Amino acid sequence: MGVDFSSILDGPDLLQVVRSVEPSLLPQDVRQECLSGIQDRERAVPGDWLAIWGGSSTSANLAVQLARLAGLRVVTIVDKAKHGLRLADHEVLRPDLLIDSHSPARAVEIIRANVGRTRSGHFLHSICVLCIGSGPRSRMGHYHGPRSAKWFAFSTIYASYSMSSVFHGWVNTQLRSSPAQRSFTLVLINAISQSSTAWTPLLVFPTVEAPRYPKGFPFTLGSAILLIIATHALRLHLKRRDPKIEDTTAYAEEAAPVQETPVNKSTPVSVTGKRDSSDREMTSLPIHGNGTSSPVDGPSEAKKQILLNAFDMSTVGHLSPGQWKNPVDKSASKRDLQYWIDLAKLLERGGINALFLADTYGGYDTYEGSLDNCIRRAAQWPMTDPTIPISAMAAVTKNLSFAITASTSFEPPFLLAKRFSSLDHFTRGRIGWNIVTSWKKSAFKAIGIDSPTPHDERYEQADEYLRVLYKLWEGSWADDAIKPDAENDSYADPDKIRTIHHHGKFFHLDTRHIVDPSPQRTPFLFQAGTSSAGSIFAASHAEGIFVSSHSPALLKPKVQEIRRQAAKLGRDPQSVKFFATFTPIVGRTDEEAQEKLAELKKYASTIGGLVLIFHEVPAVGEALVLWLERLLESGLVKPPEVLAAEQGFDGVNRGLDRMRKGEISGGRMVVDIS
Structure with missing residues (x-):
């Protein structure tokens, strides 16, 4: 999405991250999309929407928090019966818009279309862009926003969806030929059109033509950036031991x-x-x-x-x-x-x-x-x-x-x-x-x-x-x-x-x-x-x-x-x-050491640091992990176990603890703690 986090604890400019990676290190089939998939004028800016399919997952929980830091509005698409009220009442994870994804017919069609289509598992991302009207009218009426508003879909399911069952005769949109863009956009529109959660109004979109945004861009910042952050963060917490x-x-x-x-x-x-x-x-x-x-x-x-x-x-x-x-x-x-x-x-x-x-x-x-x-x-x-x-x-x-x-x-x-x-x-x-x-x-x-x-x-x-x-x-x-x-x-x-x-x-x-x-x-x-x-x-x-x-x-x-x-x-x-390797900042007291660290930071060159960091994919991942660690330490982002405890998922914390002790592997966690 090209989100710029540089103003938040010296975070990354995600679009610049992708552009700074050595091209030969990117997968050849998506290299061009990574390097030229989005223009500066098309970047996500505060006020744009991020749609998250499967909003109850750990990666989705992290994505919601990062979206908030970037000033984005969040649409969460989840099973209303299982997660709707819990997310709606949660102080951190409560989305701006919650959509019920539960529909047997729709689920079957998504699964059927998805078989064999995923590139790297079921965590690939799709981007959808939809211009909508202006000004809200009523709870059960149209939802209108700025005509320039953009929708960015972050999905944990890569759904290749049939076009025939989603239009219902009232939505007409023209998208580019990218299957990833078209399919998830239509799934999102269909989900929104059938939404009837406890607190979210039924949304009806006016007929518009979507702008011609580049195809396939989700494979860049979605897969290469947000998942790096989410996966590394989870790994850090799963493997972190209590200091003894x-x-x-x-x-x-x-x-x-x-x-x-x-x-x-x-x-x-x-x-x-x-x-x-x-x-x-x-x-x-x-x-x-x-x-x-x-x-x-x-x-x-x-x-x-x-x-x-x-x-x-x-x-x-x-x-x-x-x-x-x-x-x-x-x-x-x-x-x-x-x-x-x-x-x-x-x-x-x-x-x-x-x-x-x-x-x-x-x-x-x-x-x-x-x-x-x-x-x-x-x-x-x-x-x-x-x-x-x-x-x-x-x-x-x-x-x-x-x-x-x-x-x-x-x-x-x-x-x-x-x-x-x-x-x-x-x-x-x-x-x-x-x-x-x-x-x-x-x-x-x-x-x-x-x-x-x-x-x-x-x-x-x-x-x-x-x-x-x-x-x-x-x-x-x-x-x-x-x-x-x-x-x-x-x-x-x-x-x-x-x-x-x-x-x-x-x-x-x-x-x-x-x-x-x-x-x-x-x-x-x-x-x-x-x-x-x-x-x-x-x-x-x-x-x-x-x-x-x-x-x-x-x-x-x-x-x-x-x-x-x-x-x-x-x-x-x-x-x-x-x-x-380690870098000690030594002082006679903690206060003296902190003063020295502050002095060092005062003269640090941000651009110089980027020059050294953005030269290979592993280094980019490490830099993002370090930034996420700073977010966790500052309290701006809550780790998975804290969110699990707040939501009453004691089994998650028990499972994480057992994984840290080496008693179970990630593949067995669902079976052992359910």
Whole structure:
């Protein structure tokens, strides 16, 4: 519907959300409708109508509340006998117009027409537009509104309805050829014409011609936006657990990143796991990453500790564009090496384990289809190379480790192997690599490739990339290859530096590694993908995995699945460390922390935030979920269990509670609590 919620707790402009999604990420059959299905002049504005079919459902309850926030008037179409009086008397869910949907003949025809027609289940949306007259006359007379009023139908049933049974000889409307528009419009008109609820007047519409609105638009904002909000909100509440000390402790022991404080040493361990002993002449290798070593094939007996990494980026606007406007902000000085030297000293003094530096290879040009706002708002632009300051920071610290982001899509494995071996030498074994496959179209265009490699193929390529690197890092040089012999003018023994022969699907090389073995040989490996392909890749290669979620209950299954896959691949599942992201606002008192947060918000760039967020569908969904969480916290929207309690549906709350405890699944809920 193109509703703009930007004035409500910094909510989304839904039409702009759809326009900002990368087109290639939208389903091809509805892509054009998503991108051009509605014009700005056709957007829903306060005073327009939202018709909700199946108004007693959880998604409908949320839709009613969101419609109210947007100033829309609501028509709810429900079974009057079951839900009419309850909804009519409800303070939050009471619609402006309630229509009785109960008619056996109509229900049979809807069901019959609906079979096999749904695209993604019975929650697709249809849009109907109907111009109506002006000025109410009487309770049993005509209902008249502004001639420009628009009807938007949000249905939980995608009804393809026969035209023959609905006109009754008195309504004449011309609609476009879209079956979705025509069918639900006629169902709605028929339902309204037969309405006789306790408090709603019988409505008769004057003969009009509907304006020619674009067809198929419900598949965009209906399915892609409102359902994202409703589904994610319900999922959050179904999976949210009551905070209990024992549950939190158990979760922390299982999911928190654990390892000993970094030290500058390495200990030989048996060759197993990802390091291929067939490409190496030595029988042992140094532990890679920070901390003391333990056998790869056995669990560590070292006392567990939580590792804390600082997160930064070599750019003005990292994750909070706009902060450069704050007079005390120093992000604009990141081009000065002294910034990084001072930061490294500060982190070391504070006991932080590592500094993680993100990176990107292209600008964010999805928002409004241009890079201009990315540049203007300093949203991760400009960007310098994060590799350069590492050596300077290592020179002024002893224990602080470093991790930098590098892609497997933009340079040959040989060059990356040389760079990280060098950094491992210069940091004395304190370097890590965050492996990314890259997805931005702008980044691929920058190196002469028109579009990104498909998602799963990128991970297939990355897997081969890592196996080439293992051969170079672990299999080329013997430990004793360097034997300085001044008398014989010999520094290294070429017989102990093997030539790597690799000929695979993506990479071909015949070479020796050009850098002698560094303290770790292979740097500590990070990875952040939690998609199906990303999880398999992480379970195969990663030692540290970045994860992000809004609650431990949602995050825990991801952790368990990756560890399960790691065990399946023969790795110790507890050797995989998970790093959860969070942003602390620290103050001596809560009031002081709140003041700091308010100060940060004052300088935040809304457009800059949109530039960073609206680049892929999952990110859009996460942004909408965050906004809905703010609505729930503010009390502007009530969660499902609260509404259920208010309406006397105790069984719903009992069912939700049992689902949280894992006693039943969603599919069994109706049976178990009815």
